[in-house]
Amino acid sequence: KKKVEQTEPPTIGLSKLFPDGKYPEGETQEYKDDNAFRTTSEEKRYDEQMAMEDPEVTYNHIRRAAEVHRQVRQYARKFIKPGMRMIDIANGIEDGVRALVEEDGLDSGVGFPTGLSLNHCAAHYTPNPGDTSVLGEKDVLKVDIGVHVKGRICDSAFTLTFDPTYEKLLEAVKAATDTGVREAGIDVRLGELAGYIQETMESYEVEVNGKVLPVKPIDNLSGHSINLYQIHGGKSVLLVKNDDQTKMEEGEYFAIETFGSTGRGKVIEQGEVSHYARRVDAPHVPLRLTSAKSLLQSINKNFGTLPWCRRYLERAGESRYLLALNHLVSQGIVQDYPPLCDVRGSMTAQFEHTILLRPTRKEIVSRGDDY
Ligand SMILES: O=S(=O)(c1cccs1)N(Cc1ccc(F)cc1)Cc1ncn[nH]1
Numbered sequence: 001k002k003k004v005e006q007t008e009p010p011t012i013g014l015s016k017l018f019p020d021g022k023y024p025e026g027e028t029q030e031y032k033d034d035n036a037f038r039t040t041s042e043e044k045r046y047d048e049q050m051a052m053e054d055p056e057v058t059y060n061h062i063r064r065a066a067e068v069h070r071q072v073r074q075y076a077r078k079f080i081k082p083g084m085r086m087i088d089i090a091n092g093i094e095d096g097v098r099a100l101v102e103e104d105g106l107d108s109g110v111g112f113p114t115g116l117s118l119n120h121c122a123a124h125y126t127p128n129p130g131d132t133s134v135l136g137e138k139d140v141l142k143v144d145i146g147v148h149v150k151g152r153i154c155d156s157a158f159t160l161t162f163d164p165t166y167e168k169l170l171e172a173v174k175a176a177t178d179t180g181v182r183e184a185g186i187d188v189r190l191g192e193l194a195g196y197i198q199e200t201m202e203s204y205e206v207e208v209n210g211k212v213l214p215v216k217p218i219d220n221l222s223g224h225s226i227n228l229y230q231i232h233g234g235k236s237v238l239l240v241k242n243d244d245q246t247k248m249e250e251g252e253y254f255a256i257e258t259f260g261s262t263g264r265g266k267v268i269e270q271g272e273v274s275h276y277a278r279r280v281d282a283p284h285v286p287l288r289l290t291s292a293k294s295l296l297q298s299i300n301k302n303f304g305t306l307p308w309c310r311r312y313l314e315r316a317g318e319s320r321y322l323l324a325l326n327h328l329v330s331q332g333i334v335q336d337y338p339p340l341c342d343v344r345g346s347m348t349a350q351f352e353h354t355i356l357l358r359p360t361r362k363e364i365v366s367r368g369d370d371y
Pocket residue numbers: 112113115123124144155221222223224231232235236237255257275276277307308337
């Protein structure tokens with residue numbers, strides 16, 4: 001039987017490329033020092049086998065999401081060019097994710113809004129309907145793509161530039177994320193891990209127009225644990241040393257993401273909100289506003305607790321939703337995530353991987369030959 005090849009732009013669902021339903025394991029790393037016994041321990045291997053009674057279970061879902069992520073981002077790195085409208089970049093990526101993951105209601109699809117934050121903005125910008133802004137050739141673009149399969153979210157991001165000025169900034173952040181990935185492990189304290197990330201980030205500087213600028217970790221952004229259908233699992237991995245004694249635990253999924261900046265190294269909420277998510281612990285308040293009641297029903301049906309954006313509401317058939325949406329936010333039912341920006345004129349970069357803390361080894365499930 002002839003091998004099925006992915007098209008460009010990507011349109012072929014992965015079940016056609018992986019007919020046996022088994023998706024490739026990501027890069028694996030052995031645990032360090034006191035956890036080294038795990039690699040060979042019979043008991044830990046038994047735990048792992050139990051979690052994998054058949055390939056379709058557990059790790060295979062996140063591996064399918066990660067393979068979609070790799071194939072879509074490979075296309076994105078080629079097709080994204082200065083002069084393109086941001087909204088066309090977002091649609092191109094999301095069309096690819098939906099086709100390859102074979103979107104199916106809440107069972108599989110886009111994991112969260114495609115982040116396309118520019119320059120001094122580090123996270124949580126995606127174009128809203130009507131946004132006509134265009135990518136510039138001096139822009140520093142953070143591409144943050146989410147894919148989920150059965151609620152297992154692959155959260156991975158990279159930074160794109162089109163001129164060499166900020167190469168050292170990108171190198172610093174890629175190295176800091178790789179440090180975070182390498183030092184992560186079962187029983188590792190979150191505060192300690194943050195210190196290793198900070199050390200790598202701060203060992204870099206970037207020369208811009210003859211001025212040497214230190215690369216600063218953004219001290220109020222962080223990586224995070226990931227739960228089923230829940231992008232933020234409750235644990236945060238900061239980017240500067242702190243005394244959080246909380247440990248990483250066996251079986252947890254983490255997004256290891258680091259952000260570097262040539263500005264203050266601190267972000268504030270700035271600009272129009274595009275990202276939202278129904279809170280997992282949303283209060284059951286009686287909704288007076290009928291439009292808010294029906295919007296909440298549409299949100300529950302289409303997204304559950306997965307993050308979404310205004311473009312996805314319109315795609316789901318909602319219109320004239322803004323009053324109802326703001327009401328749901330004010331009632332604490334929906335959480336808004338405004339764009340997070342450092343000072344104007346500064347530049348920020350991001351690299352992010354999703355890792356699994358398996359009983360016997362660490363799996364960097366979103367690793368590719370690109371980053
Ligand atoms: O900044 S976060 O809110 C956070 C970090 C630590 C604890 S919660 N955030 C979670 C998130 C929020 C909304 C989304 F639409 C998608 C993700 C991290 C992140 N943003 C993009 N990729 N990863």
